[in-house]
Amino acid sequence: MARIAVIGAGMGAMAAAARLAVAGHRVTVYERTDTYGGAVRRLERDGFAFDTGPGLLPLPAVYRDLFVKTGREPLEECVELVQVDPSSHHMFADGTRVSLPNASRAGVVAALEAALGAEPARRWGDFLVRAREAWDRTRRPLLEEPLWPNWRTLAEREPYPAVPHKKLLRTRRAGTLAEVGAWELRDPRLTALLESHALAYGLDPRRTPASAAVLPYMEHAFGLWYVRGGMRELARAVYERCLARRVEFVFGAEVVRIVEKDGRAAGVGFRDGVVAGADHVVAGVDHHRLGFLAEHRLYDDGDVRPEVSGEWAPPGRFGVLLALRGPREPDAPHRTVVHTPGREAELDFLTVGTDTPASPTVTVLRPDDPALRPDAEHESVVVSAVVPSDAQWGEGDLDERYADLVVEAAERALPGLRERVLWREVYTPDQADEETGAEFGGVPAPSLAGGGTGFLRPANVTALPGLYRVGGWSHPGGGLPHAGMSGALVAGLIVEGPEFRGSQ
Template sequence: MARVVVIGAGLGALAGAARLATAGHRVTVYERSRTYGGGVRALTRDGFTFDTGPALLHLPAVWRDLFLKTGREPLESHVTLRQLDPGAVHRFADGTEVPLPVTRSGLIGALDAGLGAGAGRRWTDLLVRARAVWDATRRPLLEEPLTDAPPPTDPYPALRRRGLLRRRVPTLAEVAADELADPRAAALLESYAVAYGLDPRTAPASTTVLPYVEHTFGSWRVAGGMRALADAVYRRCVERGVEVVLGTPVADVPVRAGRACGVVLADGTEVAADAVVDGRCPHAGTAPGRARLTVLLALRGGRPPGAPHRTVVHAPDRDVALAGLFDGARPLAAPTVTVLRPDDASSVPDAEHEAVSVTATVPPHAPATAAGAPYTTTDWSDPATVAAAVEQLAAAAGTVVPELAERLLWHAVHTPADAERETGAPGGTVPVPALAGAPDTYRQAPNLAPTPGRYAVGGWAHPGGGPAHAGMSGALVAGLITEGPHWRGSS
C-alpha cells in the first residue's frame, strides 16, 4: 500500500483519488480553495442555481466506469442524467434555426429543411470521415497514458489535400469550406472548435472528432447541474477513505535521491509520500488557450414547454469574431454564444421562473498593466469591458429568449478573472481535449512526469480538458501507480 498525495480537488484529481483508495492506497488530497470540484462550480441565489463552469456531460461512460470500479454501483444511482434531444439548436446570422436531433434520419431531415437539400447528407458524410479520426486516436489519445511518443498524424480522410503535391493536412476551416458547401454549415462545424478556444483557421482537420463524439455519444444534462456530479465524486472519495483537506495550498514538491518524496504545504509542513499526483495547471503566468465568459440570467416567467435546452447563436460576422478572439482585434466583436435553458426544477425557485445561462469563448484575463503576453488577452477586471461584453451576450440571447429584457430580475457574471481565482489557471484559460488534435502549444502534461514518483492529472494533463477527459486522466494515473510505469491502459 502506497502513501499518495494528490494536489488539487478537481474532478480528475478526485476520480484518481477514488480509484487509488479503492486499490488499497492511502490517499490524501490537498486543495488550496475552500471547496472541491475545480472549475465545476455553481452559483446559488434567491432560489436560482446556475453552473458557472461546464454545464453538460459528454462521454458519460467515463463516469459510469468510475462508479462501477470503485463501488460496483451505476452512476445513475448517484445522479440523474438526461440526454438532450435535440442536442442543440443552431441559430445563424440570417435567422435560420436548425435543430440537431439525436437520430441520423432526424439529423439529415433537419439539416435539409434548414440549409437546403443535400446539407444533411454532407454533414453525416463528414461525421463518417470523422469516425476514422476516432478509431485512430481513441486509444492513444484517450485511453493510454501520454508518453514521449509523438501523437498520431492527422488521420482525417479529407476529400482534398492542399499544398505541395496536396500533402498538407487541411485545417478545419478548409474542411468546412470544401466539404459542407454552405457557410452556415461551415459555421456549425467551426463552432465546435471555437467552444474549446481553438481557431478553426489553424486547427487540424482531426478536430472533426469533436462533433462526432457529441453526435455519437450524446450531450447529457445532470439534474441539479454539474455540481451534483462533483458532489457525488467527492462522496465516493470519502466513502473509500480518501482524506480531503480543503483550504491548504501546496508550496513545493521536494525531490530526494532523484524521486518525488512528498509535498511541502504553504505553512511549511512537509508531508511524506511514495507518489505525488499533481492536478494543478503546469503553466506559470502564460497558459495558452482561451477562456469563457458566462452571464447568468434570473428571469420571471416559467420556461416555455418545448424550449430547447441548448441554442448556439452564431456570430453575425464570422471573420470579425475570429479576429477579435484570436488576432487581437479591438474592440471585441459580437461572438458566437451558447444559451442554456435547462428544464430542471432544482435550478429555479418555482415554476414561475427560469434560469438562463449565456456563455461565449473569449480571450483570457490579464490586467491592463500586464505587458508582453504572448497571446491575446483582455482585462476582465475592468467594469466597462465586462459591461460591454454582457450587453453583447444578452443581445444574442434575446434573439432566442422572447422578452428577455422585460423578464429579467437580475444577472450575475462569471468572468475569466473569476475562473483564474477559482482554478489557478492563468487567465482563466480552458484546457483543450487531446482528441481535438490541437497544436503542440496546447499539448497536455504527461501523466507520468519525468521525475519518478510524480504524476499529472486533471484537465491540464493528458488527455486534456472537459469533465470526461479529466475523469479519464484519473483512471490513467491510478493505473500507472497501481500497475507500474509500463502500464498502458486497460485492454
C-alpha cells in the same frame, strides 16, 4: 500500501483519488479552496442556481466506468442523468434554424435536410463518416492510453481522411477545420456548425487541425447528458465516492512546493512550512503552477512541453447568469447556439486581441430543472461565450459592456429577454482563475492529433519520478470525459507501473 498526496480537488484529481484508494493506497487530497470540483461550480442566489462551469456531460461512459470500478452503486444511483433532446438548437447568421436530435447521426442528417436542403445534409453525413474514421484512429492513443513515447507520430500525422480538393491545378487536402468547412462542407451554416465545436474550447478553426472533426462526431455518436440538479451534482457524487473509499480531503490547504528526496517526489509542503510526506504526488494543477511548485525539471528531452504551443494564456469562458421572471416555455431547447454574423472579427478578438466583436457566438443553456429556480414562474439561464482570458477583465466597465453584448446576442434566441431580467451575475475568467487556480482562468481543450505539438498535452508522468500530472492540463486534455480518463490513466500508472497501457 503507498501514501498518495493529490494536489487539488478537480474532477480528474478526484477520479484518480477514488481509483487509487480502491487499489489499497492511502490517499489525501489537498485543496487550496474550501470546496471540491475544480471548475464544476454552482452559484446560488435568491432561490436561483447556476452552473458556472460545464453545463452538459458528453461521453458519460467515462464516469459510469469510474463508479463501476470504485463501488457497488452505479453512477445512475448517485445522480439522475437526463439525455438532452434535442442536443442543440442552432440559430445561424442568415436566420436559418435547426434542432439536432441527440445521439442519432441519421436524425441529424434528416434535421439538416429539412432545414438546409438535401445537398448540404448529404455533405454533413459524408463528413461524419470521415470524422468517425478519425475517431477510430485516435480514440485509444488520445483518450484511453498514456501518451506514447513516440508522440510525434500523433502530432505530425493527420488522421482525418480529407477529400482531395483541386485548386489552381493543384490537388490539396484540408489540413485545418476551416479548410474542411470551406472545401468539403461548402455551406456557411455547416461551417458555422462545425467550427462551433472547436470554438467552445477557444480553438481557432483557422489553425485547428482537421482531426478536430472528432468533436462533433463525439456529440452526434454518444450524445449529451444533463445531471438533474445541475452539473455540480456530478462533482458531489464523485466527492462522496471518494469519501466512501476513505479518501481524506484537506480544504484550505495550499501546496506551495513539491518535496523531493533522493531524486524523486517525496511529499508536499505548505505555506506555514509544514510538510506532508508521500510516496507519490499527483498534481491536478495547470502547468504554470506546477512549474512553480517543483524545483526539479519536469520535462525530459523530447517531452511534450506546453510552452512549445505558445499556450501561455488559453481562452477562457465568459458567462452571464440570468435570473428571469416568467416561466420557461415547455418546448424550449435546453441548449441553443447563436452563431455570430461576424466570424472573422470574433476569431481575431479571441486569438489576436483585437477590439470586442459586435456579436459573439453564444451558448444559451435553459435547463428544465425545478432545482435551479425558486418556482415555476421564474427561470435560470446561463449565457456564455469564449473570450481571451488575458483581457483586462475586472477593470473599468469591460465586464458589463461585454455582458451587454452577450445578452444582446442571446436575445435572438429569447425575444424580450432583457425585459425579463430580475438580476444578472457576470462570471469572468478572472473569477475562474480565483476558483480553480488555472492561469488567467483559461479553459484547456481536448488533445488533438495532427497540427504539430500545440494540440497535445504533457504526459501524465513527469521527469521527476513519483510525480504525476492529472486533469485537463495534462494528457488527454480538457473536458469532463478527458478529465475522468486522466484520473484512470494516472491510477493505472501508479498501480501497474510504467508498463501500464490503458484500459483494454
